[in-house]
Amino acid sequence: MEQKSLGVIGGMGPKATSVFFDKVVDRTDAHKDQEHINMIILNHATLPDRTNAILTNTGDNFLQAIKRDFSILESAGVANIAIPCNTSHYFYDELQKMTSIPIINMVEETIKEIYETYGEHTKVGILATNGTIRSGIYAKVSEKYNLNLYTPEAALQEKVMDIIYNGVKSDLDVDPGKLEELIKQLVEKEQCKCVILACTELSCIKLSEEIAGYCIDAMNVLVERSIVRSGKQVKPMK
Missing domain, CATH: 3.40.50.1860 (Rossmann fold)
Incomplete structure (x- = not known):
């Protein structure tokens, strides 16, 4: 299976992004560096709070702030995008319209x-x-x-x-x-x-x-889908 690079828009929050990265590494069936997934991680911590954006109807501020991230990932040539933040998926349709790269739902x-x-x-x-x-x-x-x-x-x-x-x-x-x-x-x-x-x-x-x-x-579901879509196999949970 062809290996594909994974783009990650993180920072929502930073600790959760680091956990996501660790889980992808731990759950990928790899036995040397070169068998792991190439990842571009944008730890965009200054993105507006998603819960506040939904509750105050200020989603446009969030969407405007995240727009450039898609351009960066497109330039990097990633095949799929993971966004390890559940609340941000309220804007999933708008986010997907910003890029031709599939965003894992x-x-x-x-x-x-x-x-x-x-x-x-x-x-x-x-x-x-x-x-x-x-x-x-x-x-x-x-x-x-x-x-x-x-x-x-x-x-x-x-x-x-x-x-x-x-x-x-x-x-x-x-x-x-x-x-x-x-x-x-x-x-x-x-x-x-x-x-x-x-x-x-x-x-x-x-x-x-x-x-x-x-x-x-x-998070675990997103990790597993990210691994499979990147052309790798998932190791069973320990």
Whole structure:
């Protein structure tokens, strides 16, 4: 299979981008440097906050700021683009119009994986930013695949945002137990078959093997699709 370069528009946030890169390296079936994927990573940390852009209807500011990134990646000759930020996918159609290079749709690929694993009418929980939740991007694709998406009630959602913004994005250590408790609530109390980790900041938190078994991490899905589209094979999860 032909090897292709991967473009990455990161910085949303920087830690999540570094985790994405590490995961691509770790999950690529490679045994020497030359067998890994060529990647162009733009850590565009100064991009406007995506949740704020959605909630204040200022998406044009975000789109204008990210526009030059596509020109850079086109000049670099990448074959596919990965954007490790769930909330930014609210603007997916507008982003794809900015470039002829295919952008891997993190949301679509994640929901498709859940559908293929659990089947129709599965009740699925989601942990994400307010922007992702209110944008309805996961709800829309879930409906397309006949999945029942359950969004957290207000008190639980507030805890999710605290973990994301006052924990990971603030470069503070987060007790995995806090996130694990929220996942357990969705599984045990709300009877969700699985839970989507639909914020790449949540992917930065190491979960226990038991709790991770209930989760579909959108970051991991994007990592796997990025590897395959770059002409490489994915190593099984350890």
